[in-house]
Amino acid sequence: MRIVRYAYPTNRYAPASVFGRSPWAGLETEIDRLFSSALSDFAGTPAGNDRFPVDLYEDENNAYVRAELPGFDRKSINVEVVDGYLTIDATREEKRGEKTSTAKFSRSVALPDEVKTDGVSAAYTDGVLTVTLPKKEEAKPRKISVQVN
The missing domain is CATH 2.60.40.790 (Immunoglobulin-like)
Structure with missing residues (x-):
């Protein structure tokens, strides 16, 4: 089985809100966290090992x-x-x-x-x-x- 790492897109096409923050920023963060933890489980590297609750x-x-x-x-x-x-x-x-x-x-x-x-x-x-x-x-x-x- 071959593991392919997810590459983050270089361009974000969501329009910036009035305050300069994308309305999709929260969703993007959650998706990034999901891929990070899922892919690290397959690769054998612990995800979030440098964080604490x-x-x-x-x-x-x-x-x-x-x-x-x-x-x-x-x-x-x-x-x-x-x-x-x-x-x-x-x-x-x-x-x-x-x-x-x-x-x-x-x-x-x-x-x-x-x-x-x-x-x-x-x-x-x-x-x-x-x-x-x-x-x-x-x-x-x-x-x-x-x-x-």
Whole structure:
């Protein structure tokens, strides 16, 4: 059996929307992910091996990104917010006899518009990284009193 790798098309014929992003961008991403994981299974290479799962949740005041990174040193974890994306990079070196292998993991998450990027904080405790993203004041729920005449 011969395995043929999927080649990504060089031209995208979908018209760009008003904001400069293709209306098919989400579909294209999912199709790319599907082909990447399916073809890597046949070729024997693991797909998404450099990614790790994250949990996203929020409350009234903050949004949170939680990632389990057991066995990583705190100094080897890098958290950045750039252009509306939160990126978490982690590197781990393992020594087996004379050989040293390096594992690099990365994950990017698109941030919602109501997040204030100035006050982002991160805490790493017991192998769990929690990034706290404060919400803008106008995005927080407010209680409005009703007056009776």
